[in-house]
Amino acid sequence: MRSRGWAALLGVLALGAALAAGHLVAGFVGVNASPYLAVGNGAIDLTPVWLKDFAVRTFGTHDKLVLLSGMAVVMVAVAAVAGLLSRRTPLPGLVVITGFGLVGLVAVYTRPDLDAVALLAPLASLVAGVATFAFLHRLDVAPDSSRRTVLLAGAGVVVGAGVAGLGGQLLAGRRDAAASREAVGRLVPARTAPMIPADADFAKLGTPAFLTRNDRFYRVDTALTVPQVRAEDWSLRLHGMVDRELRYRYGDIRNRPLVERTITMTCVSNEVGGTYVSTANFVGVDLADLLEEAGVRPGAEQLFSSSVDGWTSGSPVAAALDRARGAMLAIGMNGEPLPIEHGFPARLVIPGLYGYVSATKWVTDLEVTTWDARQAYWLKRGWGREAPIKTQSRIDTPKGFETVSSGNVRVAGIAWAQHTGIAKVELRLDDGPWREAVLSHEVNLNTWRMWWLEFDVAPGGHQVFCRATDKSGYTQTELRAGTVPDGATGWHSIAFTAR
Ligand SMILES: Nc1nc2c(c(=O)[nH]1)N[C@H]1C(S)=C(S)[C@@H](COP(=O)(O)O)O[C@H]1N2
Ligand SMILES: [Mo]
DSSP states (O other), X not given: OOOHHHHHHHHHHHHHHHHHHHHHHHHHXXXXXXXXXXXXXXXXXXXXXXXXXXXXXXXXXXXXXXXHHHHHHHHHHHHXXXXXXXSSXXXXXXXXXXXXXXXXXXXXXXXXXXXXXXXXXXXXHHHXXXXXXXXXXXXXXXXXXXXXXXXXXXXXXXXXXXXXXXXHHHHHHHTOSHHHHHHHOOOOOSBOOOOOOGGGOOGGGTOOOSSOOGGGSOOOOSOSSOOOOOGGGOEEEEEESBSSOEEEEXXXXXXXXXXXXXXXXXXXXXXXXXXXXXXXXXXXXXXXXXXXXXXXXXXXXXXXXXXXXXXXEEEXXXXXXXXXXXXXXXXXXXXXXXXXXXXXXXXXXXXXXXXXXTOOSSEEXXXXXXXXXXXXXXXXXXXXXXXXXXXXXXXXXXXXXXXXXXXXXXXXXXXXXXXXXXXXXXXXXTTSOOEEOEEOOOOOTTSOEEEEEEEEEOSEEEEEEEEEEETTSOBOOSOOBOSTTTOOBSOEEEEEXXX
């Protein structure tokens, strides 16, 4: 073998060829069959709760990018070592590549959203990896092959892998949902949500805008690649403890009289002061209508929903049926069809419950059942079964550790207690008394409310606290609780300096 560097490169080239071949085949059988993504998705599902929590806290929405990059670094390192170990005989390299191939096969095999034909992708990877390594190795140790031949072969592999990988990407794109979403066009609700009055937010004073733009709406899900479902391929099966099983196609939903509701969604992983809370006008149909058409049988407790990628969620049937709550099967958001990353073609939105028990995106299956019969994704991983959103408030301005001018300092923020409503928000500066903030116009009980208050602030360091009281009379506890198992508690506070 010519050099150590070349030996290591051989391993990496074989790895690249393997991944590219798998990606190309995945372009035909479904992008999630791409072994790299299947292993990543498998890793996400196997990740223990504490590590997942740490990843989300540390990397936020970049957690998946960090995972994919970490995987790439490890794989390249292992492949390089495998190459180095194969300077005399190709056996160590072949063993390692076969090992990678088997991991890919197992990952695809165990993905709930993939069927048997998806195994073709990791199989292609396995064959391409082994063949490339064996070929380059033989060429390299052959006494009659020139340096030029070997380099050309290596370059050929790079080009081939590039073309295959790109081809897979293009093929996957051709099957994507963007064009289908474009074709849906405008969704015109029969009953529009009341106009948001100008005094519903204090955006000029530093609160968020009342409605969150779609591209600013927080996003939380376990999907490494956003599921691409075309409206024309989508259907929703409604079954289980019902009088008759029903199946809805996209047109069946779209052609009903649509309702529009303004709803604030919150994630259970939102830390005190966190950003996983947003508000939109959702357009869709009443979930209760669909459930009543199917006829919910007595004894039903859980609405167990599944997304196309196998993620599952369990909601209380009672909450889904409660007309006053206004649970929806939503197909639109802020005047557009649902953005793909927010669940196109359709998702659940049940106001008042954290997203993991109420907001299944890319939903394709609703099973009416009991709590004992089915356990949803996060329930199995240590999160609570029922998870109503906890009353919370957040200071948005000043920012933590900001320096402001002394004198009049305006503090502004948001509060939410979905389905109960906010009664008041109080602020405390340092050791001072609690003072009541000015509340914004109430849009409805299922949305956040904005608030502001001014303090006369002396120069120096300060801390300001906020706490909300909801319409049930409950005032936020000071006691800090973490997000696991059913949502964080505690007062948000920020430190700032007046100059
Ligand atoms: N298919 C699917 N739906 C899902 C999730 C998921 O991981 N997969 N996450 C849930 C969680 S935890 C939350 S908080 C909301 C977030 O919805 P958004 O990303 O549209 O804000 O989606 C819910 N629906
Ligand atoms: Mo969530």
